[in-house]
Each structure stands twice: as C-alpha cells, then as structure tokens.
Amino acid sequence: MSISLFSFPIAKNMKLNGVWLGTAKPETLYIFIHGLGGSVFSRSPLTTRLASGREAVLAFNNRGSGTINYLKQGRGKSKKYFPAGVAHEVFSECLDDIDGAVAYARAQGVKRIFLLGHSTGCQKSIYYLAKRPKTAVRGAVLLAPISDYADVLKPEMKQKYGRALAIAKRLKARGRFHDLLPASVWPAPLDAQRFLSLYTLESAEEIFTYASGKEPRTLLAVKKPILSLLAEDDEFADRPALEIKMWFDKKLAAGNKRNQSAVIKGVSHGFEGGEKEAAALIRLWAKSVK
Numbered sequence: 001m002s003i004s005l006f007s008f009p010i011a012k013n014m015k016l017n018g019v020w021l022g023t024a025k026p027e028t029l030y031i032f033i034h035g036l037g038g039s040v041f042s043r044s045p046l047t048t049r050l051a052s053g054r055e056a057v058l059a060f061n062n063r064g065s066g067t068i069n070y071l072k073q074g075r076g077k078s079k080k081y082f083p084a085g086v087a088h089e090v091f092s093e094c095l096d097d098i099d100g101a102v103a104y105a106r107a108q109g110v111k112r113i114f115l116l117g118h119s120t121g122c123q124k125s126i127y128y129l130a131k132r133p134k135t136a137v138r139g140a141v142l143l144a145p146i147s148d149y150a151d152v153l154k155p156e157m158k159q160k161y162g163r164a165l166a167i168a169k170r171l172k173a174r175g176r177f178h179d180l181l182p183a184s185v186w187p188a189p190l191d192a193q194r195f196l197s198l199y200t201l202e203s204a205e206e207i208f209t210y211a212s213g214k215e216p217r218t219l220l221a222v223k224k225p226i227l228s229l230l231a232e233d234d235e236f237a238d239r240p241a242l243e244i245k246m247w248f249d250k251k252l253a254a255g256n257k258r259n260q261s262a263v264i265k266g267v268s269h270g271f272e273g274g275e276k277e278a279a280a281l282i283r284l285w286a287k288s289v290k
Helices: 044-050 091-107 120-131 155-173 192-199 217-221 241-252 275-288
Strands: 003-010 014-022 028-033 055-060 069-073 080-084 112-118 137-143 226-231 260-264
Touching: 003 091, 014 044, 014 069, 014 091, 028 044, 028 091, 028 120, 044 055, 044 275, 055 091, 091 112, 091 120, 112 120, 112 275, 120 137, 120 217, 137 275, 155 192, 217 241, 226 241, 226 275, 241 260, 260 275
Parallel strands: 028 055, 028 112, 112 137, 137 226, 226 260
Antiparallel strands: 003 014, 014 055, 069 080
C-alpha cells in the first residue's frame, strides 16, 4: 500500500497535516474525520483495510486532535496561534477543516468522495453536509455516532454536570470562552465553550438527539446518503446499540432510500476486531451510491 504525507491549506491562512493511504488516483476516496483527541492514526486497522485496489483514504489531524493544541497562522513576527485540541476547538470551525480536505482531494482529480467520521467525527460529517449541500462529497459513513449530551443525562452525572454547567455558563457570560473548567469540577480538560458545545441540548453539536427527543433538524437537513454503523458494545452509549440503530432508521427512512444502518456485533467504540466486517459494509454501500 502506498503512503504519502502532505499538508493542505484551510481558512485564515492555516494548514493541516495529513496522510494519503492507497493509490494516488483512486476511483473512491474516503476522507477520515477522527473523533475527540484522535489523529491520522486513529482507526488505522480500518482505514488501511479500506485503502486497497481503486480505493484510498485521506486522513488528517483536524483541529480536535490532541488534548490541548494550537493552529499556527503566518510566519515570523506576524505568526499567531489559535487554540485547538479537544480542550479548545470550536465545533463550527470543522467546516474549514473539511473544506480544505475536500478541496485537496478534488485537486488530485478524485470525483467519488465520501466522509468517514468516527465518534465526534460523525457530528462533524453531518454538520458539514447540512451546511454544504452543494459539496462534491457523495455521502457519509458514520462510525459510532453517539451523542455526548446523552452521557451527562445519566443519573450519576446529574450533580457533577450541574455544577460544571453553571461554571461554564458563567465563564461564557464574562467573555472567557477559552478558560478551562477547574479540574476539581470537570477532570477532562475542556474550556467553557467546548463544554457547552459537547454537553448542552441547544448546541449545534447535539445532532443525534435520540436521548432528548428533540427533532434532529441538522441530521434531517442532509440530503446525501448516510451509512450508520453502531458498535454493539459501545462503552459510551447510554442505551443498547440496536435502539440507536432503530432511531436512525426511523428518522432517515423518508429522507433517502440509500440511507442504511447496521450494528457490528462484539465490538466496542473503536470497532477493534470488527474492521473486516465494517470495511465490507462500507464498500458495499459506497458502490450503491451513484
């Protein structure tokens, strides 16, 4: 398998680094969008399996890579840094990241492009397709599309979540969007705006609304086909994977006949051990999308 490293420009005169797996002139390209704290190496057993024959994978470090990170703009004395990583990324700016990746793929002459999102990369994939209806992307594969908001609805999280929510809202009201929440309140490093983005119902990031019952307007706005793959033993799910699959089937049934879903048995959130089955389902579905 051929492997090449590259970087591509995004908005505000910044760049992201990526890796191209597979043939340089593929018939089908999957743009991999990793989840919170991930990287180009995330889910590599699956991405490398997909990158064979006339298929290739473009994986890149999006601004959610790592825990605390920064994006560089400019050079020399004019150089500036913008906060990124899990703790600081601004969800809506994923549009810039994916725009850049799609533009790079198109510049290589690729015509059949699919987004391949994992975990929070699923939310980014759907958000992108909803906001970019005329994109060259043919559709999206969602690997473990789980709601982060659903996690804090668990009874054992109620008190901790309430305290953290109050502090995050207070910081936001004071304009201190990128101040980290105290570790004594929320152990995972998150700034105020990132916490509110992940864990509030009104957030643009709360796309898979199976826990709240809210109408999933962003998901329903997508007119491109979607393949949803759930992990049977997903440790981050608040309910059985089959119930989440049924929610996707119900919400997307009327939108597009090419929308499909499946549960990969015996695997957790990262699909370890289920890569062969997942890759086969992805290929079969992608071939059905014209």
